[in-house]
Each structure stands twice: as C-alpha cells, then as structure tokens.
Amino acid sequence: MRLRIAAGNWKMNMDYDEGRELAHAIIKETKPQPGTLTILGTPYIHLKDMVEMAGRNSEVKIAAQNCHQEASGAFTGEISVGMLTSIGVEYVILGHSERRQYFRESNELLSKKADAAIKGGMKPIFCCGEALEIRNEGWHERYVKNQLVKGIFHLEKDDFLKVIIAYEPIWAIGTGVTASPEQAQEMHRMIRLAIAERYDEATAEQTTILYGGSVKPGNARELFAQPDVDGGLVGGASLKAESFLPIIEALSQSRV
Ligand code: PEP
Numbered sequence: 001m002r003l004r005i006a007a008g009n010w011k012m013n014m015d016y017d018e019g020r021e022l023a024h025a026i027i028k029e030t031k032p033q034p035g036t037l038t039i040l041g042t043p044y045i046h047l048k049d050m051v052e053m054a055g056r057n058s059e060v061k062i063a064a065q066n067c068h069q070e071a072s073g074a075f076t077g078e079i080s081v082g083m084l085t086s087i088g089v090e091y092v093i094l095g096h097s098e099r100r101q102y103f104r105e106s107n108e109l110l111s112k113k114a115d116a117a118i119k120g121g122m123k124p125i126f127c128c129g130e131a132l133e134i135r136n137e138g139w140h141e142r143y144v145k146n147q148l149v150k151g152i153f154h155l156e157k158d159d160f161l162k163v164i165i166a167y168e169p170i171w172a173i174g175t176g177v178t179a180s181p182e183q184a185q186e187m188h189r190m191i192r193l194a195i196a197e198r199y200d201e202a203t204a205e206q207t208t209i210l211y212g213g214s215v216k217p218g219n220a221r222e223l224f225a226q227p228d229v230d231g232g233l234v235g236g237a238s239l240k241a242e243s244f245l246p247i248i249e250a251l252s253q254s255r256v
Pocket residue numbers: 009168172173174175176212213214215233234235236237
C-alpha cells in the first residue's frame with residue numbers, strides 16, 4: 001500500500017507567530033490514520049520549531065520548499081540539504097512551477113537538486129505540470145513525462161522510491177480552477193505508467209503521486225477518490241486550519 005499524503009505549501013506566507021499558531025492548530029487536530037501523512041511545507045524561519053512541534057505527532061512531517069544542489073559554499077541566500085537535515089527536516093519540495101518560472105529552475109538543475117536531497121537523506125516532493133497553452137495544444141502528457149525523465153528518472157530504483165511526485169497543472173495553481181477528477185486521474189495514470197515503463201510495476205504501484213492545483217475542502221474528497229491520486233499538495237487552502245484540516249480528513253475518507 002502506498003502512502004497517502006496531504007501536504008501544505010505555505011509558500012512565502014506566515015510570519016513567525018502566525019506560523020506557530022497554524023502549525024499548532026493542525027498538529028493538535030491531526031489524528032493517526034494508518035498509511036497517511038500530513039506534511040507542512042513552511043518557510044525556513046519555521047522549520048526548526050515545526051520539526052519540534054511535529055515531533056510529538058508522528059503523522060506530521062515537515063518540508064522545506066527548496067534546497068541548493070551543492071553541499072556548501074559561496075551561494076548567498078541559499079540553503080543546503082545538510083543544513084535542513086541538521087534540524088531534522090525530512091522532506092523538500094523541488095521544482096514547484098513558481099521556482100521553475102521565477103527562479104529559472106530547469107529540469108537539469110532539478111535533477112541535481114534531487115540527487116543532493118537523496119544523497120543527504122531527504123525525500124523530495126518533485127513537482128511537474130503543464131501550462132494551459134501546452135494542454136490546449138494537446139502535448140501535456142509528453143511535456144510532463146519529459147519533466148520526469150529529465151528531473152528524476154535518472155535515479156536508481158532504490159533512490160527513486162524515496163521520491164513523491166506532485167502533478168500540479170500550472171493553470172490550476174492559485175487560480176481557483178481545479179482539474180476535474182477525470183483530468184487528474186488521466187495524468188496520474190500516465191505518470192504511473194511512465195514509472196512502470198522506466199522502472200517496473202511494483203515501483204509504480206509504490207510511488208505516491210499527489211495532485212496540486214486549487215484543492216479545497218469542497219473538491220478534495222472527489223479528487224482523492226481517484227485510483228491514482230494519492231493525496232494533494234495544497235497551497236492557499238493550507239494557510240488556514242479550517243480549510244486544511246477537512247482536506248486531511250478527506251484523505252482518509254476518500255479511499256478504503
Ligand atoms: C501549490 O502552490 O502547490 C498549489 C497547488 O497552490 P493552490 O492550492 O493555491 O492552487
């Protein structure tokens with residue numbers, strides 16, 4: 001059985017006190033559910049506190065939103081895998097479309113970041129997803145597959161098994177437009193088949209594939225009920241306990 005995950009991506013939101021308050025509300029209400037995990041992807045200032053707060057709840061893990069590909073050096077403003085693991089951060093979001101767009105992160109760079117994260121003992125949440133024009137032109141499957149091939153399919157099987165994939169169509173991120181459950185399922189199936197083709201069936205079946213793009217309490221259950229959708233990476237709705245907790249709840253209700 002693969003792990004099902006509700007992951008929040010706080011992006012550049014939540015000052016110190018706000019972050020503590022939100023994390024506290026989520027951690028205290030997140031009840032153990034076998035086979036499911038909640039991950040909070042927070043800004044750097046929160047990471048150490050969040051690891052300590054979550055420590056009391058093994059269902060909640062903490063993710064950074066980026067890491068550098070090098071171990072150390074003259075890279076002003078960056079953060080290394082070793083720094084993150086030194087405070088107990090286990091997960092790192094890589095290749096979010098905002099980082100690809102605003103920070104020019106290429107598939108080639110992301111493959112190095114994935115290597116660094118895995119070498120350092122972290123588990124990457126690797127994001128992929130197409131822009132609207134690409135979908136309208138009908139080559140979204142090829143585009144997303146290429147992101148996987150260039151970004152993570154170079155990994156050996158044992159390392160690949162540490163990766164969580166997040167399919168996030170760019171046209172659905174922060175727009176209020178969600179992919180239909182059928183659209184999400186179709187892409188997740190395609191991704192799983194691509195993993196089976198590159199590795200094998202068992203690896204494909206074990207890989208957690210999250211959907212991201214305007215997941216909300218009102219649509220989470222239907223999305224998560226799709227056979228190849230193993231949870232969500234959630235932006236806006238993860239910034240309030242009232243909207244994130246029902247999404248966590250939807251995860252355990254949507255599948256046997
Ligand atoms: C995201 O940033 O990963 C995301 C999916 O955002 P939102 O849920 O706000 O669309």
